[in-house]
Structures are given as C-alpha cells and as structure tokens.
Amino acid sequence: MSVLDHLLSPLKVRNMELPNRAVMPPMGTNLGNDDATVSEAYLAYISRQSKSGAGLIIVEVAAVHPSGASIDSELGIYDDRFIEGLKKVAAVIHEGGGKAAIQLHHAGRESSFLLRRGEAIAPSAVPSVVYRQSAREMTIDEIKEIIASFGKAAIRAREAGFDAVEVHGAHGYLLAQFLSALSNIRDDQYGGSIENRARFTIEILEEVRKSVGDDYPVSLRLSAEEFIKNGYMVEDLLPILPDLVKAGADIIHASIGTHGSPAGITSAPSEYEPGFNAWRAGKFKEVVDLPVISVGRYNDPAEANDVIARGDADLVAFGRQTLADPDYLTKAKEGRPEDIRKCIACNQGCIERLMAGEGKIRCAINPETGQELLYPKGPAKVSRRVWIVGAGPAGLTAAYEASRLGHDVTLFEKEENPGGQLRFAGIPPNKEVYTDWMNWLVAQVEKKGVEIKTGFEVTDEMIEEGKPEVVILATGGQKITPPIKGIDLPMVVDIWQILSGEVQPGENVVVIGGGWVGMEAADFLIDAGSKVTVVEILKRSPVRKLFSHGYMLHKRLRDAGAELLLNTSIESIQEGSLKVECEGKEETISPVDQVVIAVGLKPCDELKQTLLNKGIRHYVVGDAAEVRRIIEATEEGAKAAWDL
Ligand SMILES: Cc1cc2nc3c(=O)[nH]c(=O)nc-3n(C[C@H](O)[C@H](O)[C@H](O)COP(=O)(O)OP(=O)(O)OC[C@H]3O[C@@H](n4cnc5c(N)ncnc54)[C@H](O)[C@@H]3O)c2cc1C
Numbered sequence: 005m006s007v008l009d010h011l012l013s014p015l016k017v018r019n020m021e022l023p024n025r026a027v028m029p030p031m032g033t034n035l036g037n038d039d040a041t042v043s044e045a046y047l048a049y050i051s052r053q054s055k056s057g058a059g060l061i062i063v064e065v066a067a068v069h070p071s072g073a074s075i076d077s078e079l080g081i082y083d084d085r086f087i088e089g090l091k092k093v094a095a096v097i098h099e100g101g102g103k104a105a106i107q108l109h110h111a112g113r114e115s116s117f118l119l120r121r122g123e124a125i126a127p128s129a130v131p132s133v134v135y136r137q138s139a140r141e142m143t144i145d146e147i148k149e150i151i152a153s154f155g156k157a158a159i160r161a162r163e164a165g166f167d168a169v170e171v172h173g174a175h176g177y178l179l180a181q182f183l184s185a186l187s188n189i190r191d192d193q194y195g196g197s198i199e200n201r202a203r204f205t206i207e208i209l210e211e212v213r214k215s216v217g218d219d220y221p222v223s224l225r226l227s228a229e230e231f232i233k234n235g236y237m238v239e240d241l242l243p244i245l246p247d248l249v250k251a252g253a254d255i256i257h258a259s260i261g262t263h264g265s266p267a268g269i270t271s272a273p274s275e276y277e278p279g280f281n282a283w284r285a286g287k288f289k290e291v292v293d294l295p296v297i298s299v300g301r302y303n304d305p306a307e308a309n310d311v312i313a314r315g316d317a318d319l320v321a322f323g324r325q326t327l328a329d330p331d332y333l334t335k336a337k338e339g340r341p342e343d344i345r346k347c348i349a350c351n352q353g354c355i356e357r358l359m360a361g362e363g364k365i366r367c368a369i370n371p372e373t374g375q376e377l378l379y380p381k382g383p384a385k386v387s388r389r390v391w392i393v394g395a396g397p398a399g400l401t402a403a404y405e406a407s408r409l410g411h412d413v414t415l416f417e418k419e420e421n422p423g424g425q426l427r428f429a430g431i432p433p434n435k436e437v438y439t440d441w442m443n444w445l446v447a448q449v450e451k452k453g454v455e456i457k458t459g460f461e462v463t464d465e466m467i468e469e470g471k472p473e474v475v476i477l478a479t480g481g482q483k484i485t486p487p488i489k490g491i492d493l494p495m496v497v498d499i500w501q502i503l504s505g506e507v508q509p510g511e512n513v514v515v516i517g518g519g520w521v522g523m524e525a526a527d528f529l530i531d532a533g534s535k536v537t538v539v540e541i542l543k544r545s546p547v548r549k550l551f552s553h554g555y556m557l558h559k560r561l562r563d564a565g566a567e568l569l570l571n572t573s574i575e576s577i578q579e580g581s582l583k584v585e586c587e588g589k590e591e592t593i594s595p596v597d598q599v600v601i602a603v604g605l606k607p608c609d610e611l612k613q614t615l616l617n618k619g620i621r622h623y624v625v626g627d628a629a630e631v632r633r634i635i636e637a638t639e640e641g642a643k644a645a646w647d648l
C-alpha cells in the first residue's frame with residue numbers, strides 16, 4: 005500500500021466524481037478587477053494552482069450580493085454579467101484535471117469599505133472586533149433577500165460550469181455572524197438559541213438546494229470553533245449539524261477561527277503543527293455521515309493521507325501549501341517528496357499581505373505565485389554568464405531561477421555555509437521551518453547543477469579577473485554598532501553570537517532593539533532561562549500583534565514576565581546596569597549581566613561601485629539594496645534572474 009493511497013482515492017459526492025481527496029481551499033487573492041470581474045492575472049493564477057492535480061479546487065470568496073463584498077475587488081457572482089468571466093475560471097480549473105467549486109460569500113459586518121460608507125449589514129449592530137465599527141441590523145426583508153441571493157448565485161455558478169458550490173459559513177462572515185452569540189443578539193426567530201442562530205444558514209442551504217436541484221453538490225464551510233473569548237466551541241455545533249445536512253449540505257469543510265481570533269488561527273502560524281485542527285473534523289464525523297474536509301497547516305501529502313486513513317476526515321485541504329508549491333502533489337506522487345517546497349506559514353505574501361493592504365497575493369518563498377503573467381517559462385533566449393554574490397535567500401533564489409532559465413550561474417558565498425541570515429532565522433523558538441526551507445533551497449540549487457562556492461569572498465580583483473557578463477549582488481546587510489557609551493564592554497554581544505551559541509545566554513539580559521529580530525532573540529533567551537528586558541526606542545512596538553507570529557511573540561514574552569520598554573533610549577552601559585531614558589525620564593536597569601544588540605543591519609553593497617566603474621551589468625537585490633524581509637529578497641532575486 006502506498007503512503008498516499010487514501011489521499012489519492014476517488015470520491016463521489018452527488019454527481020461529482022473527484023479523482024482524489026486533495027482540496028485547494030478558497031483563498032482570496034485581491035487579483036480581481038476593480039469591477040469584481042475575473043482578471044487575466046486571476047486566470048493565470050488559478051490555472052497554475054489548478055495544475056496541482058488536487059481533486060477539488062474551491063475558488064475564493066465571491067460576493068452573492070453587492071452588500072456582501074469584503075473588499076471592492078472581491079469576485080462578484082451577484083449578477084449575470086459575471087458568468088462569462090467565471091466560465092473561464094471553471095474551464096481552466098478543469099484543464100488541471102480537478103473539479104471546480106466556488107465559494108458563495110457575504111461578508112456582513114466584516115467589510116471595512118462598506119462599514120466606512122455606512123452600507124454594511126449584520127444580524128445585529130454589534131461592532132466588528134477588527135474594525136471596531138458596527139453595521140446596520142438586517143430587517144427580515146433583507147434576510148430574505150440575502151437568502152434568495154445565495155440561491156441565484158448558486159444557479160450562476162452551475163451555469164458557469166462549476167461542479168459544486170461552497171457556502172461560506174465560517175471565519176466570522178455573515179453566516180458565522182448569525183451563528184455566533186457574540187455578534188447575534190437578535191430576539192426574533194434568527195437569534196437566541198443555537199437552533200435559532202443556525203436558521204439563517206439552514207434557510208440558505210435550503211434555498212441553494214432548491215435552486216440547483218438534487219444532483220448538484222453543496223459544501224458548507226464552518227469554523228469548527230470560533231477560537232475567541234466566549235465564542236462557540238466544536239461541541240456547541242454538534243447538535244445542529246444534522247439539520248444543516250438535512251437542509252442541503254453534502255460536504256462539511258471544517259475550518260477554524262473568526263475575525264479577531266488571536267494569532268490569526270484560520271491561517272495558523274508555524275507555532276501550530278500541520279493537521280492541528282484535524283480532531284475537530286473528526287468530531288463532526290462522529291455525528292454526521294457525509295464527507296468532511298480537514299484544513300489547517302497541511303504541507304505534507306503523506307501526513308494528509310494519515311488523517312484520512314485514521315478516519316478524522318475524508319478530504320484534506322492544502323491552502324498556503326498550494327501557494328508555496330502547486331506541484332506538491334505531483335512531487336509526492338512521483339516519489340520525490342523531498343522536492344516539495346513546504347509552506348513555512350509565515351503569511352508574509354498571502355493573508356497578512358492582504359490584511360495589511362500591501363497588494364495582491366504573493367508567496368514569500370515562491371516568487372511565481374501571483375506573478376504568473378510575468379513568470380518566464382524559459383529557457384532564456386540568450387544564456388548569460390552570471391555571477392551571483394551572496395547565498396542568502398535573495399542569491400539562492402536568483403541562482404535557482406537563473407539556472408532554471410538556462411543561464412550559466414556561479415554562486416559565491418563568503419561564509420563556510422550558505423543561507424545568509426536564514427542560518428539564524430530558523431533558530432528562535434517555533435522557527436525551525438525556516439531552516440527546513442533554507443536546506444530545501446540549497447539542495448534545489450545544487451540539483452540544478454549550480455556549484456555554491458562557499459568560503460569565497462568576492463572582491464574587486466576577482467571581478468576584474470573573472471569578467472562576469474552580469475552580476476547579481478545579493479550580499480545582504482552588515483552589522484550596525486550603535487554609538488552608545490559602554491558598547492565595547494565584554495558583556496555586550498550581538499544576536500548572532502547568542503543565536504549561534506558562540507556566547508551563552510546571561511542571567512539578566514537586556515536586548516537593545518524591539519523589532520522582529522530583537523523580540524525573537526528575547527524569545528530564544530527566555531527559552532534558555534534568561535530574565536529579559538527589551539528596550540525599544542519607538543513609541544509603538546514594530547512587531548504588530550495583528551500579525552500571527554507577532555501576536556505569539558508578544559504573548560510568550562508577556563507570559564514569561566519579560567519587560568518591553570517602549571519609547572526608551574539607552575544613555576550608557578556599565579558593568580551591572582544600563583542607564584536609559586524611558587518616556588522622558590532617566591532610569592537605571594539593573595542587575596544586568598548581558599546586553600544583546602539587535603538594532604538591525606545596513607545594506608552591504610560595496611562591490612556596486614566597482615561594477616559601476618567597470619560598466620558591468622548588475623542588479624542589487626534583497627537586503628543589499630535595502631534591509632527588509634524574506635519576501636523582498638526572494639522577489640528581487642527572482643526578478644533579476646528573469647530579467648537576465
Ligand atoms: C534571527 C533572524 C530572524 C529573522 N527572521 C525573519 C523572518 O521571520 N521573516 C523575514 O522576512 N525575515 C527574517 N529575517 C531577515 C531575513 O533573514 C533577511 O531579510 C534575509 O535573509 C535577506 O536576504 P538576502 O539574501 O538579501 O541577504 P542575507 O541573508 O544577508 O545573505 C547575504 C549573503 O551574502 C554573503 N556575502 C556578503 N558579501 C559577500 C561577498 N563579498 N562575497 C560572497 N558572499 C558575500 C553573506 O555572507 C550572506 O550569506 C531574520 C533575520 C534574522 C537575523
């Protein structure tokens with residue numbers, strides 16, 4: 005029996021025959037046109053994602069009513085004019101060999117743009133936890149109108165060629181707002197008991213079933229647990245599940261979380277294990293006899309297979325994993341799971357990018373995602389002799405892409421080991437996945453036949469002698485030593501010395517710099533038993549709690565009793581203590597036996613002048629251009645390679 009037998013076995017749901025049990029769950033991309041129609045970029049994206057070979061591809065949220073979009077470019081399915089574009093979506097999904105579903109959505113109060121315009125509607129006028137604004141309470145007529153709009157949307161989906169629809173009852177959107185006692189305080193037949201709060205979802209399912217007929221499959225996505233203070237738990241849902249099935253659900257998609265759930269549990273960070281949510285799907289299966297989809301951090305088809313084998317679920321969804329590597333299933337089927345680029349759950353290019361309004365979907369470790377229209381298939385017309393200087397994420401990604409396109413690549417790294425800052429990024433607690441990704445990247449570059457010349461520091465003379473045709477400068481950042489009295493004392497070290505184990509953590513430690521790296525260093529020190537104070541000059545922590553890993557970092561530091569001093573600058577360091585100015589007042593921190601510098605880096609781009617002087621074509625990418633994050637490093641590394 006193969007390790008994938010269960011995952012790869014077919015499944016029939018009403019008239020839909022799925023070739024296997026891998027699912028791509030709905031993921032909003034922000035790739036739609038401003039008028040809510042399907043864009044070329046979206047088609048290219050969904051076409052590539054569908055090549056995963058997953059049995060079921062569920063297209064992202066599509067608004068069933070103009071009052072229901074969460075962002076203004078959300079795909080629309082509330083009018084016949086959308087059918088033409090949606091037909092193309094269903095068609096490209098079918099080309100990938102899987103079945104196509106689309107998620108029918110109403111955001112209710114979780115629509116910042118409609119809230120701003122005063123046009124958002126909800127079961128009750130209770131403020132959104134995230135946007136802190138209330139929507140207008142729906143009248144019974146409006147409830148009926150929205151129920152009807154789900155039915156009409158389902159008919160459009162079927163007309164566009166979709167094999168199924170999914171009703172979005174999860175994540176704090178309108179149906180979930182009705183289901184939750186926190187957002188539904190109505191005193192009519194739609195509020196009060198769980199049976200009453202479920203009525204809206206039940207009537208929607210009945211309407212959809214009536215609209216599409218008996219043989220058309222309908223999935224219902226639910227958050228198995230709200231995962232918020234006083235929210236509902238999985239046990240609370242169990243009594244209503246049979247009614248939801250009776251009303252028309254053929255599949256239950258067991259997700260988790262709501263708007264405002266701590267640590268963005270819906271797209272859980274690396275603190276959560278793959279499959280952490282499977283047991284809740286298993287609970288559903290105890291009370292209803294229909295296929296259940298498990299979702300949450302899956303990045304390994306073999307693990308997904310085990311979940312199905314042990315009976316917790318019938319299907320498994322791979323969300324961010326598909327963004328990170330749409331070929332994950334093919335690679336597993338071909339017996340080369342080590343080639344899978346596993347999602348690291350950083351959320352940088354996907355959910356948190358969308359939440360922060362940073363643009364359209366990307367993936368921090370897969371530069372193709374969201375850029376399918378730019379992504380060159382290769383080979384390049386002209387093969388260039390390219391030197392890549394620096395084997396951090398920018399240089400390694402550039403090397404991978406350039407060699408994939410057929411260029412003649414030499415990759416230099418001055419250290420004994422490749423990886424750049426990733427050699428340290430994977431050391432703090434819960435970040436091992438970064439080391440896994442680094443090892444994957446190094447192995448893949450080597451598989452492409454690129455020799456990584458470690459222990460080679462590229463100098464002006466080497467460039468003079470080697471005469472490369474093009475140079476990609478991916479030399480990263482260099483340390484900054486802040487001009488503080490006492491910075492030369494032996495008790496002062498930097499994060500690299502601590503994380504690498506070169507210096508043992510002290511007992512009473514002050515970390516200077518409360519950015520991501522400083523906070524992670526503090527987390528590491530706490531794990532090692534140190535008592536930690538973090539000093540940050542800014543008034544607000546640069547590590548935002550809105551982001552899942554940021555939330556977890558703040559929580560762990562708080563729970564461990566670490567102090568985070570904001571709006572504080574260091575005046576001087578002396579044996580045993582630090583003088584600081586904290587919110588305008590002079591204070592002393594003591595006892596202190598170790599000070600760890602975590603004030604960041606500045607670009608290391610000295611070779612640039614030589615390249616300019618010699619007129620050698622070059623690109624400066626990643627931290628060498630401006631010290632930032634992994635997503636910029638990989639994107640710029642890739643784009644330089646694509647441009648060669
Ligand atoms: C502890 C820690 C945790 C982090 N966590 C995160 C995180 O969670 N998310 C995130 O987005 N970012 C994180 N970062 C930052 C992230 O690692 C960097 O932004 C990223 O590595 C930058 O990539 P790069 O390739 O541009 O540069 P680097 O990773 O710095 O790589 C540059 C490489 O060039 C080499 N080099 C320099 N000069 C030469 C030369 N002349 N010849 C040959 N080689 C040379 C260097 O030795 C180095 O290996 C973290 C950083 C640290 C230290």
Ligand SMILES: Cc1cc2nc3c(=O)[nH]c(=O)nc-3n(C[C@H](O)[C@H](O)[C@H](O)COP(=O)(O)O)c2cc1C
Nearest residue numbers: 029030031032064065271300301322323324354355
């Ligand atoms: C970028 C992004 C957009 C998402 N959009 C939707 C959506 O449109 N509808 C939905 O039900 N869930 C949405 N989700 C949640 C995913 O479907 C999925 O449940 C979640 O990411 C957990 O699965 P994973 O760990 O495999 O990524 C989104 C997640 C991401 C990362």
